[in-house]
Each structure stands twice: as C-alpha cells, then as structure tokens.
Amino acid sequence: MTMVERIKKRSAKAGLPPGTLVHIGAKKVGESRIRILDYDESSVRESKKASLSECMPFRDTASVTWIDIEGLQNIQLLEGLGSCYGLHPLILEDILNTDQRPKSDDMESYIYVVLKMLDFDPRSLEIVSEQVSLVFGRNYVISLQEGREGDLFEPLRERIRGNKGRIRKLGPDYLAYALLDTIIDHYFVILEKFAERIEALEEELVSDPRSETLHQIHRLKREMIFLRKSAWPLREVVSVLEKSESDLIRPATKIFLRDIYDHAIHIIDSIETYREMLSSMLDIYLSSVSNRMNQVMKVLTIIATIFMPLTFLAGIYGMNFKYMPEIGWRWGYPLLLLIMFGVAGVMVYFFKKKNWL
Amino acid sequence: MTMVERIKKRSAKAGLPPGTLVHIGAKKVGESRIRILDYDESSVRESKKASLSECMPFRDTASVTWIDIEGLQNIQLLEGLGSCYGLHPLILEDILNTDQRPKSDDMESYIYVVLKMLDFDPRSLEIVSEQVSLVFGRNYVISLQEGREGDLFEPLRERIRGNKGRIRKLGPDYLAYALLDTIIDHYFVILEKFAERIEALEEELVSDPRSETLHQIHRLKREMIFLRKSAWPLREVVSVLEKSESDLIRPATKIFLRDIYDHAIHIIDSIETYREMLSSMLDIYLSSVSNRMNQVMKVLTIIATIFMPLTFLAGIYGMNFKYMPEIGWRWGYPLLLLIMFGVAGVMVYFFKKKNWL
Amino acid sequence: MTMVERIKKRSAKAGLPPGTLVHIGAKKVGESRIRILDYDESSVRESKKASLSECMPFRDTASVTWIDIEGLQNIQLLEGLGSCYGLHPLILEDILNTDQRPKSDDMESYIYVVLKMLDFDPRSLEIVSEQVSLVFGRNYVISLQEGREGDLFEPLRERIRGNKGRIRKLGPDYLAYALLDTIIDHYFVILEKFAERIEALEEELVSDPRSETLHQIHRLKREMIFLRKSAWPLREVVSVLEKSESDLIRPATKIFLRDIYDHAIHIIDSIETYREMLSSMLDIYLSSVSNRMNQVMKVLTIIATIFMPLTFLAGIYGMNFKYMPEIGWRWGYPLLLLIMFGVAGVMVYFFKKKNWL
Amino acid sequence: MTMVERIKKRSAKAGLPPGTLVHIGAKKVGESRIRILDYDESSVRESKKASLSECMPFRDTASVTWIDIEGLQNIQLLEGLGSCYGLHPLILEDILNTDQRPKSDDMESYIYVVLKMLDFDPRSLEIVSEQVSLVFGRNYVISLQEGREGDLFEPLRERIRGNKGRIRKLGPDYLAYALLDTIIDHYFVILEKFAERIEALEEELVSDPRSETLHQIHRLKREMIFLRKSAWPLREVVSVLEKSESDLIRPATKIFLRDIYDHAIHIIDSIETYREMLSSMLDIYLSSVSNRMNQVMKVLTIIATIFMPLTFLAGIYGMNFKYMPEIGWRWGYPLLLLIMFGVAGVMVYFFKKKNWL
C-alpha cells in the first residue's frame, strides 16, 4: 500500500465520531483467522481456526491464553472480543486504524501496544509492513495482525508447543515480550538488506557513477525515511513498558524489556548511520558529476584552443588578395606549417603547465 | 489572506493598550451569526440565528450550551459575551487577533483554546485556514470562528440532534474534545492532498524534470512551512489539556484527549516526513540538472572535437600558396579524405573509451 | 552602529575591573534627558527635563514614579541614581554596556530587565536598534534608553496622562509590563517589513532572478540573523518574569506577562519561518541559475552542432586540389547545398527528439 | 569485518529465543584463552593459559581476581563461567553478540560494561575494532575480548605484577576503571591518526585538489561515522557508572570515573570538530571545482571570442566572387591584417576590463 493509499484511508475517517470502528487497511486475507494457544507449565491446547465463542471460556482460566487474529476486516469479531475483554472503544478504533504511529498505552486492566512488523518481500525487493497490535492482561495476550499472509511468530509457537526455554513457565507479560522481541529482532534483517544495498551503491559510486545511481540513492533515502518513521517510536514504546508501574509486568520481565530497549536504540542508531552515509553519498555523487563536467570542459577547451588559431592561420592564406607576398614565397608553405606546429606546441605546453593534460 | 496581509493587520495593533478589542482578520461574512445548541441527555434546543440576549438565560442552566459564533466583526457582541461569561479582556483580544499562535490557557473558571481550522479549497487548490477559538466552562462551550463560510462541525451537530454516540450523555469538556477532534482529524485530509501532490511530483522528477517542477517543489515547501507552523503547537495545546489539573476536564475525557494527542503527534511526524522528502527531491532535481548539463556538454565537445581538426585540415588545403606539392598530387584529395576519416575514427574511439557515447 | 563598532566598544572594556562604568555606545543625543512621570489613581505630575535632584523626593512616596532617561553619556547621573535607588554596580555597568544580551535579573529589592527596542528607519530602510534597560521596584520604574532620538513610549505616556485603561490603577509592575509590551509589540512592525520584502523577492525570484536578487537574499539573511539574536532571548526574559517568585510582580500582572510571552514565542516562530523561507529561496535561486546555464549551453550546442559539420563540408570544397572531380560536376554545387540541408535537418530532428528545442 | 558482515551475523539471530548463546563475531583466534591474575596488596598469582576449572576456587577468596578471556567461540566456557558467577542469560547473550552498542548495566550483584576497543592497524591503515565486555563484582573482574590477537592491557598487567601505583591496594572497581581508562585513552591515538590525515588532506585541498581528494574525504567521513557510533555511547556508559548507587563502586573510584568521563566528552568533542572540518572541506572542494571550471570556461571563451571573428574575416576574403573590389587593392592585405589586430586588441581590452585575464 503506498503512502497516499494509506493516508487516504486515514483521512476517510475524518469527521466520524470517536470510537467508530472502520477498518482502513487493505483487505489482505479473505477472512479473519483466529488461532488460540492456551498453555501453562504442564499443558498446551491449540485451536488453529477458532471462532469468537471459543475465546470466551479462556477468559477466566489461570492458564495463559494467546489469541492471535490475522485480518481485521471482521468488525463484529472485534466488537465481540472488545466487550468480552472489556477493551475501550478508542483501543478498538486504534487497532482497526492501520496507519497508527507505534505507541503503548497502559489501560490499567490491560496494556495496549501497537507497532509495525516489517518484512522484506523477496519478489518485489521491497519492504512490506504490517501493523500488529498487542493487548495483554492478567492471563491473556491478544495479537492482532493486519493480515498479510504469514507471520514471524511460528518459531515462537514452536517454542511454546515444545516447551523450549522459559516461556511456558512465565506469564502473559513474558509472551508479550517474546512477541515484541520477535518483531523488533526482525528489523535487523531489514537493516542488513539496507547495508548490502548501500555497500553496493557505494562501490558503484566510486567505480562508475551514473544517473541511475542517483535514483537508487533517492529510493534508498525514501525507504529510510519510512523505516525511520516506524523505528523511532519503538524506543519510547519499549521504554514506557519498561518503566511502567503496572503490576501486569513482572520485575523479571523488565530485564528482558531492557534488552529489547537496547535493541531499539541500536536499530535507531544504525538507521541514523545509514542516513548520514546516504547524505554523504549524495554529496559525493554531486561532486563527481561536477568533476566529470570539468573533464569534459577541459577536452573541449584544449581542442578549441589548439585548432582555432590554426584554422585562423589557414584561413589567412586562403584569402584571394592579389598582393599577398607570402603566397609566392618558395618556402612559405613549409614555414607556415612550422609556425602552426609551434603554436600547437605552445598551447600544449600551456595546458601541461596548467595540469590539464 | 497572504502572509503580509496577516502580519500587517497584526502590526497595526502595536502600541495600542493591552485588551483593546480590534478585529484584525478579513471581514469574511457579512454579519456575525450565532447558533445556540443546548442539550442534555433527554432534550435538545436549537436556535440557528440567535442574538446575544438569547445566550444569557442558558448561563445558569444545568444543560450543556454550545454557542457557536461565525464572524468576529461584531465587537459589541463579543464584549457582551465576555461580560456575561466573565472572560478576561486579554482572552477577548486573543479571540479577535486572528494571527494567533495555537495555544491553550487555563483561566480557572474556564479554559481557552485557540487553533487553526484548515480546509482545502477545491477551486483554488490552496489550503484555506480559519482561526477557531474555544472557550469552555462548567456548562457551556463557546466556539468562535473567523467567519469563512461553512464549517466542519455539521456532522457533530447532527450527532447531538440525533443523540448518536455518547455525546449527549457527557459534559462540555467532551463537546470541546469533539470539536478539537473534528478540527485535528481534518488535518489528515490536508495531508492526503500533500501526499498526492508529492507523489505526482516525484514521478515527474524521475521521468521528466523541468523548471516548472522546481517551482512546484518550492511552492509545496512554502505551504509545508505554513502547515507546520499551524500543526506544531497542536501537540502542546492538547498536552496541556490532557495534563491539566482543572476539574473542568473529567478523567474520562482525558482518555479521549490522549487519543487526539496521538493524532497530533502523527500529523507532526507526517509533516516532518514530507519535509524531508521535499528536501531530498530538491537535491535530486539539482543533481538531474547537473547531469543533463553534462549530457549537453558532451554532445558539444564530441562535435567540436571531431570537426575542428577536420575543418583545420580542409583549411590547410584551401590555402593559396604557390608551392604546395600535395595540391598537385593525383591522389592527394582521396588521401586527405582518408586521413580525415582516420582522425574522426580515432576521436570516436576515444569518446567510446571515455564512455561518452 | 555596525557590528564591528559595537564589539570594538565592548572589547575596549576588557581588562577593566568589574563594575567600572564606561559608556560604550555611540553618543547619540547631546545630553542625557530625564523625564519624570509620577502618578497614582487620582493625580499625575510630570517633569519633562528634570535633574537628578528632582528624582530623590519621589523615592519614598506611595505613588508610582516613572523616571525615563534618554542618553547614557552622563555617568555622574547614573552613579547618583544608583546610590539613590541602591543599584548594584554590576547593574549600572550592564546599563552602560549597550552590547548587552537581553536578560532579566531579580535583585530582590528591584528587578532589572534589558532588551533591544527595534525600529525601522524609513530613510535608510534599515532596522535601527536601541538598548533599553528597565529597573523597577516597589514604587518606581526607571527606563534607560541608549539615546536615539524619539521613542515608542509616547502613546503610553498619553494613556497615563489621560487616565485611559487600567494603568493608573495598577502598580509599577504593570507599568514595566506596559513598557515591555510596547517594545515587543513593535517587533511585529519590523516583521511586517520583512514579510513584505520576502514576498517581493519571491516574486522576483520566479519572474526574473538576477544577481542582485542574490545579494538581496543575503542582506535579508544577515538582518534576520541580527533580528533573531535580539528576539530569541525575549522568550526567556519574559518567562523569568512570569515565573518569578518576587513579590514585586503581582499575580494579576502575571496574566499580562503570559500574554507577552505568547507574543515573544510568536515573534520567534515567525523569524524561524522567514529563515526557512530565505533558505528555500536561496536553493531555488541556485537551481534557477543552473537551469538557465543549461539553457545557454543548449543554444550554444545546437548552433555548434549544426554549423560545424556544414562549415567543414564547405571547407572541403574550398580546397585547391587539382584533381577533385566533384568540383567540375554540373550539379555539384546544388547537390552539396541539398546535402547540407539534409545534415542540418537531421541535427534539428535529433535536438527535437532530445527535447532541447 | 565490514558493516554488512557484522549486521548479517546480527540478523542471523533474529527469531531465536532470548538468551540463546550464539557467537556472531568472526572466529578470530583459534581457541579461547583464559588468563587469571589474582592479587591483593601483598601477593600476585598469575596463570596465562588457565582452564575454566581454575577460575572456580577464586570465587570466594578475598583477593581481587582478574579473569581475562580472549576469543568467544567456546560457548561451553561461557556457560560455565556464567553459572559459576551467576550471570544472567541475557548478559551472556550480549557478550557473544559482538555487534553490541556500548552500554553499562547494573545487575545488582555485578556490573556489566560493554564497549569497543579500537586500534589502528599499521598495515592496512584502517581502524580495527574489537568488542570488550567487562563484568565486575565484589572480588572479581572478568574481561572478555572478541579475540583479535594482542590487546592493550599488557602495561596494566605489568603494573599489577610490579605493584606500581595504587592498583594493588584497591579493589575490582579500580581494576575495572583501569581497564576502561586503558581502552578509552587509546581512542586518542586513533584521533591523532585522523588529525594527521585531515591536516594532510587540507593542505592537498589548498594546493592541488584532485578527484582522489574527494574520495579521501568521503572515506574519512565514513570512518568518522563509524568512530562516532563507537564513541558517543561512552559518555553515557561512564556516566551511568559514575552516578551509580551500587556499592560495588567505591566513592574513591568515582573521582577516577569522573576523569574518564571528561576524556569521553573530550573524545566526542574532537570527533564533532573533525566532522565539521570534513564538511567544511567538502564545501571547499566543491567550490574549488566550480572555480576551476570557471577558469577553463574563461580560457575557452577568450580563445573563441578572439579567433571566431578573425576567422570570419579571413573567410570573407577567401570567397571567390568575381566582383570583390578589396581583393584587387594594393594595400588590401596589410589593411586587413591591421583590422584583425584591431579586433583582437579590442577583445583583449574587453577581457582585461572584465578581469578575465
């Protein structure tokens, strides 16, 4: 979805009463799909294509329930979920509004986090972005994805099913952390692609700068602006969670949050570094163009400066005046050729001295 | 109204005692129009062309009174309103001074908010801006518009009349919020127009950059500077309200204010993003111009470098010296033509190697 | 006084002991002039050319005394005033040092404010600046002007004499506020002139950019740097007063100070906006110059590319070889002319295709 | 390791559960080498190629134990160490992740610091960077180096062995400080190399700016961006330690930490200064290129402007019209030569006046 499409959808909502549920994203998957994964230390129950009514019973169990919804076009589903878990209408509105700036809100009985899940589409060589909302409370995590096919969470599900690591021993805050960690860690994959493209461009810049190079730099700059817009707020999102006084986040989890806080800072740092490198590359490109123009001009000037006086001399003796004594001289022609060589020699010497040759 | 007109009006006030009521805006509508909408959960009363005296009785009722004034040229009206609702002279001055920077002031018994309502004029393709002041107290909201015909509040009025949503159940702080939300949400419509124009320009930039493109970029930059000046202070305006300790703003309303705070941040973010894109486009434009100049120079240099030596050679054999042995040679002419082809060939080879062809 | 003159005066003081009274400004008016205006709610006394001894008796009266001094060359006068009102030597030094950065100091028994009064000289079309110091205590305000002829305070005096507005009812803090308001409001007049000049330049930039335009932009930029240096500290000056805990400033006056704080912010905002516009204009100017150079180059290249081959062809048949069969052909000349037309036509077609014509 | 390699390794970890120990750095030395240096005021014990089991007994002694590990590829070693000293899994992960942003974490029973040790490779003339992690507790310091051959700590070891200075009298916090001091002090060596290269480039820029100069500036800029990324966080790293309320850092050590805090600020300051100088140099380079192009153009223009009219005149009298009276004049030829001199003279005068010669 291009920038204009996104904001067009967004502006379509202007004037509607607050809390109106309108899905502004592209309808990506045919239908909203619900997956439920309910687990505690000893057992796991999974339902891959659940319905809303299946979610209800888990509300009051002690086990951790992870409800993962892919595709937001089913507004009834969201309303049902909202009333079941007591979500504020504005939160539901934010979930549907897929042009949301990353942020986290502490709503007392639950915490709401929204951010962008970025992936690199190997076919179009473009970054694809999908909005993910997380809502977690005392015994549940609800993750809502905009609905691009596939997600990054499969390894995590595997860890839960296989009881690998500490995840089954810890609460929904740790699961929410693990989801955030998965998403934010994937930014490094995107950054790697950028780093590769920047290095390639840089070599091209030194060896053979072309007009296409310029457009490549411009394209990278644009994507970087977009990436930055997604990544900058991450720092605050995680920081708010880490410093939260809500008892939904256990102290042990905060050490992990501090870790992804460091990752967020690292990502932002790298983006800024790349931005600077791109700026510097644009400067170099401009200088190279000027330099090459200089070369072109020198060639032209050398040629003109050598041949214009010679052509003039030849023109002189091409005149038809009756009384031109040199014309009749026996050695006139060889002498003139000598003089012409002399003039050309002086010019070449002059250019050598000026360091143009 | 252009920038100069606006500031001219503003500077006309310099030297007058503080609290002097002078309307500096353009007189937009013939007369100030007052609309009163008084409502509580069970009933609504509306008066579309009310007079000042009609406002008075509502001052002490328990219902919420929304007094909407369009057009500020009637200074008596404002003074009457001011004394009826106990507004400070400086607030009245600020309302009339339509070159006001967006801000919000907590005056204890009422809260004053001033900001710009932006709209996109479909005829002139320009942003039109109108200053809106909001004053709200325990049981009333006064909204004062500079007076451009039409406003954005009609859907809101409709919601009140039809008792849609929660608006009739809540107090004047919620109404003030709803007004702010309407205005700020409309900024997204403006942003959409910008996004469209930037995308169009960007395509033009890649396919066919012209001198007109440059002026378009400049024009967009200027409008962006203006838009930014209107939008930046919004963040603070809403933040002040949200963090206010005044009991005029109920806690439930603060959650809504936090929502428009997020919108304000989003708008500012987008503006900054567009600004960067425009800067980047200007760089690209400049580089393209340099690039094309380079192309032009190369053509000139190639032509000159090929034909100058040839013309010189032709000039040599156009000379009239008596003793020029080559002139008399049987194969002199074809030989010279061959040499000329040779010289031209060497030049073309040289340009091929230099990658100019 | 140019920048160098000002700082020369300033550096002349280096090495002198602190508190040494040296007047570094230009001696602008022949002599220091003292005006006294003493008023309370019921009466006004005015003395237009007072001496120092006339100031003394007012020190202990309950009425508000405004001592206005124009011209700082009389150091004895300042020392007398200083000892009469108990001013710290460093404050006296600051008053005399007319290259002072705007600031406000709370000295407990009085408050000291220094700032620049700007005016626009209609003859030289330049901004003229004059340093104004204000000292106000429990029952007096002393204003000290550097001494340019005339000031902006006449309307204020008129208001006091005529008992207009609330000024006679309020204390010296309100008078000090009124003086600040007068000075700061006049910045808008200066900004208006800037806005006019920027708009004029902008039109020129689009219609007919010349080398003079560049120098105009540069000149405006320089003046803007100067204006900004005067205006930026205003924000802090007023903010310090507004947040002061001194009991010399009554709470009622603080509402007024908040008003001029808003003005100061507005002025700074406008200056930043103009700065950005000037930067953007410089970019456009540079691009325009490049664009026009491109035009010039195209003309040159077109001409050279058409006529160089033709001239070469003409040169060929101007050669004097004995054996040139074409020379003797009956239709040789018209044929060559045809070929020449052909070559020129091909060139023109090529330029059309390249979009250069 | 280039930027891309580093981030590739980093992104390879995306999706793995937190706390997974993966060494992402290049395997630099064949095997991890452990050195133990255990000392108190009276005695030193050293073991240059220790095994993990040798570390254990020192855990509970009162003496200070410095365990220095070079090479991180032995994950079992790290896990052993981690469980012996009770290190958090995330800390172990950070140690292995050699693309870490410099930071310091207070983990209550120990403090973790990670930063870059920079060195200048005399062969490749490049900066080489190695990540160093420090963990220190009540009676131990563990330093973990990425594993480039050699380190900067030998003089420090010498000081411990020889009981020079105060190091043997103080605790592990002082040893950690000494390690940090050694690493950060070495940044000045790097800065010196930069300063030398910048000065050399600057001279080249003034005397003989070439296209190579441009690439040198670009290369320095890139290295500076990298250096800055390593150095900026140092300020915070040290500041966190200095302001720490942990009782692992004694007050006497804090004075020393304040000292390296000053060094960090100094390094950052210098880097910013160099960055500005490089920017300024790029501007100068661009201006020089423009200037030289101007020179080239002037030469071309002078030559063309002098010889084109002359060649035209010669062309006139090279025409073969039957009726050209000048052709037959006795003094036609010398007269024309005179006229030609005159034209050339006028042109030269014109260029002199335009200051082009």
Added chain:
Amino acid sequence: MTMVERIKKRSAKAGLPPGTLVHIGAKKVGESRIRILDYDESSVRESKKASLSECMPFRDTASVTWIDIEGLQNIQLLEGLGSCYGLHPLILEDILNTDQRPKSDDMESYIYVVLKMLDFDPRSLEIVSEQVSLVFGRNYVISLQEGREGDLFEPLRERIRGNKGRIRKLGPDYLAYALLDTIIDHYFVILEKFAERIEALEEELVSDPRSETLHQIHRLKREMIFLRKSAWPLREVVSVLEKSESDLIRPATKIFLRDIYDHAIHIIDSIETYREMLSSMLDIYLSSVSNRMNQVMKVLTIIATIFMPLTFLAGIYGMNFKYMPEIGWRWGYPLLLLIMFGVAGVMVYFFKKKNWL
C-alpha cells in the same frame, strides 16, 4: 602548536597509569617562574621569582595568597605544590595535560577550574591559546599558565598593589572570579578581530569574489571551530561555580559569577552568529561563482552563435565549384554582406529578447 601536535602529545599519554605526571605541552619558557602575591586589606607582599619553599609559610596565614606559576615543565615543583596543598593526583595530571577541555571540579577542600586563555598574536595574525588552571581554597589561589611569555593579569596585579576597587577587601573566591573575568573578557577582543575580518570579507564578496576569498572563508571557519571548542564549555564552567554549594564561594561573589555567566553566553551567541554568517557567505560565494560562469557562457554563446553561421556562409562562397552562378553576379558580394548583417542582426535581437545582452 597545531591540532596534530596537540593531540600527538595527548595520545603519547595513552596507556600510562592514571595520575602519571607528564607535561605534554610545548616547553614554552625556559623555566617555570613563580610569583607570589600575598595580601589582606591592610598589606601586600610580593615576590616575583619565588621558589617552592617560599610558598609553604603562606599556607596557614589568614591573608589571601596568589601563587602564579608560568611554565609547567618543572614537574618536581608541581608535585611539591600538590603535596603542600593536598591536591589530588588526577588534578595535577589535568594541570599538566594542556589539551584539557575547559571544566570546573569541586574537590571539597578546593575548587579546580581549567580553561583556555586566548590572545591575538599581532605578528602572525593568529589566535594563540594557552591553558590556564586555577585552584582556589580557603585562603589561596594558585594559577598555573602553560607558559607563553606574558599574560593578561598585570592590570589585576596593579589593582591589588594599588588597592583599587574592592579586591583587597574580599577573599580568594573573588580573586579567582577576577582572574576568570580577565580571561573571559579577553575573548571579546578576539571576537572583535573576527568581526573585522568577516566584515572585510563580506565587502570583498560583494565587490570582487576571488578564489582567495574562498580560502579566507575556509580559514575563518576553521578558526571559528577552534574558538567555539574553547568557548562552549565556558558556560558550564561558570554555571557550575555559580550554582556550587561549596562554602568556598561566598554569596556576594555569586552575583559577579552570574555576570561572567552572561558574558559567556554572549560570547557563545556571537560565535554562533559568526558561524551562520560564514555559512551564508559560503553559499553566496558559490552562487556568485555560478553566476559568473553563466556570464562567461553567455559571452561565448553569443560570439559563437553570431559568427558560426557567418563563417559558414563565407565558407560556401569560398568553394571552388565550377558552376556556382552567384559567384559571377555583379552584386553578389555586397548582397551577401547584407545577408550576413541581417543574420547577425537577427541573432542580436534574439539575445536582446532573451535578456542576455
């Protein structure tokens, strides 16, 4: 000492244990010279070439002792002084390290301040800088100068000897203030030189921009970067002293410190202003170069465009075809001259219309 020399010395210290006393500055004066000035309100004792042992007795007197040391090469002297006055080894190290960033440290029993004393060398027209350290305690001030011949303190000594002003009545904190004031006030002298050079350059820029102008701007920019590096930290240095809670600084002195705080701000402000002016000048220079190139190109194009077609025409009638009817026409030659005039006229008209002439 150039930048590289300075940092070379600095980097030579890397790896040495903290507190190692190494003098890294240039050895400027032959020997360290000690001056003692001991005074109270009633008496002064002065010793111009004192030895270390002479300093000792003053340690416990009630009078204020000012020990001024010029030249830091005598490390024994410093160590003696350090142990006599109880200075921390790191402070001694900082005193010797003459590449120190300006700072102030409160060491409880004394306060340490280090900053740069700038002077303008009238011979080399360059800024010379010398590091000055101040240490002051309950009854003494030690000032340590790097050792350039001469200093700025003579007028201050004169004030003490002659008992001028309040200096003899006040304590060592006032003396330290007076020293700081002397040094910081001298920055205005440096700024004046800059202002003069900038104004001169600006005139040159408008009247006759040359390549030399560019290098001048570059040189000023470099010096400005250096000056800024010395001046920026001053703000903090003085601010720390002013806000210090140490009882070594009496409240009365703080008013004076606030005064030099204002000076520091003023200096920084001026430097920023000059920096902006230099940036703006560089832009103007670049634009001027482009403009002049444009002029040059126009001249070339006009000449080429007029004479190329004419030369071509002349070339046509210089051809030797047998059958060229025009050649034989009676009025062929004058007619062609007329046509040539016509062509030239059309070209001139075209350039007039294009505003190139």
